[in-house]
Amino acid sequence: MRIKSEGLTFDDVLIVPQRSSVSSRHNISTESRVIGDIHVDIPIVSSPMDTVTDMHMADAMEAAGGIGILHRFAPFDERLRMVSSAPDVTFGAAIGINEEQDVPERLLDAGADFVCVDVAHAHHDDAISTVENIDGLVMAGTIATAEAAEDLIEAGADSLRVGVGSGSACTTRVNTGVGVPQMTALSDVAEVARGEDVTVIADGGIRTPGDASKALLVGADAVIMGGELAVCEESAAPVTPHGEKLFRGMASESAQIDMYGDSSMVEGETFKRPLNGSVKSLLLRYQDGVRSAISYCGADNIYDAKDNAVFTRITDNTVWRNGAHGDR
Numbered sequence: 245m246r247i248k249s250e251g252l253t254f255d256d257v258l259i260v261p262q263r264s265s266v267s268s269r270h271n272i273s274t275e276s277r278v279i280g281d282i283h284v285d286i287p288i289v290s291s292p293m294d295t296v297t298d299m300h301m302a303d304a305m306e307a308a309g310g311i312g313i314l315h316r317f318a319p320f321d322e323r324l325r326m327v328s329s330a331p332d333v334t335f336g337a338a339i340g341i342n343e344e345q346d347v348p349e350r351l352l353d354a355g356a357d358f359v360c361v362d363v364a365h366a367h368h369d370d371a372i373s374t375v376e377n378i379d380g381l382v383m384a385g386t387i388a389t390a391e392a393a394e395d396l397i398e399a400g401a402d403s404l405r406v407g408v409g410s411g412s413a414c415t416t417r418v419n420t421g422v423g424v425p426q427m428t429a430l431s432d433v434a435e436v437a438r439g440e441d442v443t444v445i446a447d448g449g450i451r452t453p454g455d456a457s458k459a460l461l462v463g464a465d466a467v468i469m470g471g472e473l474a475v476c477e478e479s480a481a482p483v484t485p486h487g488e489k490l491f492r493g494m495a496s497e498s499a500q501i502d503m504y505g506d507s508s509m510v511e512g513e514t515f516k517r518p519l520n521g522s523v524k525s526l527l528l529r530y531q532d533g534v535r536s537a538i539s540y541c542g543a544d545n546i547y548d549a550k551d552n553a554v555f556t557r558i559t560d561n562t563v564w565r566n567g568a569h570g571d572r
Contacts, residue, residue: 249428250428251424251425251427251428251429252425252427252428252557253410253425253426253427253428253449254426254427254449254451254454254455254458254459255558255563256425256427256557256558257427257458257555257556257557257558258555258556258558258562259457259458259461259537259540259541259553259554259555260554260555260556261540261541262540262541262542262552262554263542264539264540264541264542264543265542266538266539266542266543266544269532269535269536269539270535271544272535272538272539272543272544272545273544273545273546274286274287274531274534274535274538274545274546275287275545275546276460276465276466276546277443277465278311278403278443278445278465278466279336279358279381279383279402279403279443280357280358280381280402282311282334282357282358282381284309284310284311284466285309285310285531286308286309286310286527286528286530286531286534287310287456287460287464287465287466287467287534287546288305288309288310288311288456288466288467288468288469288527288530289305289310289311289312289313289445289466289467289468289469290302290305290310290311290312290313290468290469290470290473290479290523291313291411291447291468291469291470291473292313292314292315292316292336292338292360292362293315293317293470293474293480293491294315294317294318294480295474295479295480295481295482295489295490295491296315296470296473296474296479296480296481296491297312297313297314297315297473297479297480298314298315298326298480299314299326299327299329299330299333299335300478300480301473301476301478301479301480301523302314302330302333302335303330303331303333303478304476304478304522304523304524305335305523305527306333306334306335307523307524308523308524308527308528309527309531310523310527311334311335311336311466312335312336313335313336313337313338313360313362313383313468314326314327314335314336314337314338314356315338315480316337316338316339316340316343316362320343320344320347323337323351324350324351324354327351327354327355327356328354328355330355334357335356335357336356336357336358336359336360336383337351337356337358337359337360338359338360338361338362339351339359339360339361339362339374340362340363341361341363341368341370341371341374342370345377348377348378348379348380348382349378349379349380352380357381358380358381358382358383358402358403359378359380359381359382359383360382360383360384360385360405361374361375361378361382361383361384361385361401362385363385363386364386364408364416365386365387365408366384366385366386366387366392366396366405367387367389367391367392367395367396371384371396372395372396372399373399375396375399375400375401376399376400378400381402381403382400382401382402382403383401383402383403383404383405383445384396384399384401384403384404384405385404385405385406385407385445385447386405386406386407386408386447386448387404387405387406387408387429387433388406388407388408388423388424388429388432388433389424389429389432389433390432390433390435390436392404392433393432393433393436393437393442394436397436397437397440397442401442402442402443403442403443403444403445403465404433404437404442404443404444404445405445405447405468406426406429406430406433406444406445406446406447406464407426407429407446407447407448407449407468408422408423408424408429409422409423409448410423410425410426410429410447410448410449411447411448411449411470411471414448426446426448426449426459427458427459427462427555430444430446430459430462430463430464431462431463433463434462434463434464435463437463438463443465443466444463444464444465445464445465445466445467445468446459446460446464446466446467446468447467447468448468448470450467450468450469450472451472452533453529453530453532453533453534453537454533454537456530456533456534457533457534457536457537457538458537458555460534460537460546460549460550461537461541461546461549461550461553461555462553462555463550470491471491471517472526473523473526474489474490474491474517475489475491475517475518475519475520476489476519476520476521476522476523476526477519477521477522477523478522478523479523483519487518487519488517488518488519489517489518489519489520491517534546537549541553
C-alpha cells in the first residue's frame with residue numbers, strides 16, 4: 245500500500261495577511277496570463293460545458309475581461325461554423341481525444357486562439373498523444389499530479405488544467421474514490437510548471453471569490469468556472485419556464501444520453517438553479533475579492549502576491565466561523 249502526503253482543499257486553509265503598503269485596492273492589477281501570449285484582465289475562464297460556453301458566452305467573457313472555451317458537445321460542422329462566424333473575440337475551443345486528427349488544426353485555422361484537450365483523465369496515453377500531434381497552443385487537462393504535469397509538458401502542452409473530481413456537478417470522487425484535493429493538486433502541478441513557461445488553470449471547486457484567491461495564490465494563473473457562470477444570463481444553459489438555468493456535468497446521465505444515446509458510468513449530476521445576473525457582474529465581484537486578497541499579501545499584482553503568499557492550515561471550527569455567523 246502506498247499513501248501519498250495529506251491532501252488539502254480550499255476549506256482547509258486561509259491566506260495569512262502580510263505587512264502591506266498598498267494605498268488603494270482599486271490600483272491592484274488582476275491581469276494574468278492564461279496561455280501563450282494571451283492575457284486577461286480578470287483571471288476567470290468559462291468552462292467548456294454545453295450548459296456554459298457557446299460563442300455568445302465566449303463573447304460576454306471577453307467583453308467582461310475573462311476568456312471562454314467553447315464546448316465540444318455538438319457535431320463538428322456546427323462547432324466549426326460557430327468558430328468561423330465568431331466576432332473578433334479571443335477564445336479557446338475544446339476537443340476530445342477520439343476526434344479526427346485534423347480537428348485541432350481546422351479549429352485553429354477557423355479562428356480559435358488555442359485548443360483545449362478536454363478529457364476527465366488527461367494523464368493517459370491517448371491524451372498525451374493527442375497533445376503531441378497538435379501544432380498550436382494547447383491546454384491539456386484535467387490532471388491532478390506532478391507526474392501528469394511532467395508528461396504533458398514533455399508532450400508539448402502550453403497550459404495545464406487541474407482538477408479531478410472537484411467540479412460542483414461532478415460525482416467522480418463519490419462514485420470512484422478517485423481525486424486529489426485542489427490546493428494540493430494545484431501546488432504540485434504549479435511546482436512543475438513554474439520553470440517551464442507553462443500556465444496552470446484551476447478547474448473545479450470555485451464557489452466564492454475566496455476560493456479563487458486561494459487557487460491563484462497557491463499557483464494557478466486562472467480559474468475555470470462552470471456552475472457559477474451557468475446561471476448567468478449569457479450562458480449556453482437553457483432557461484426553464486420558471487426562470488431557472490439548467491446546469492449539468494458532462495458525465496451526467498442526461499449529458500451521456502444526449503451525446504451517446506445511453507449512459508454507462510455516471511459521474512455527474514444535473515441541476516436547475518435560479519438565473520443570477522450577468523457575466524460582467526459576476527466577474528467584477530470575483531475581481532474585487534481577488535484584489536483584496538492580493539492587498540492582504542502586501543502586493544499590487546497577482547505575480548507578487550504568489551511570491552508573498554503564506555497559507556495556514558485551519559480546523560473545522562474555523563470553517564464554521566468563517567463568514568457571517570451572528571445567528572449561530
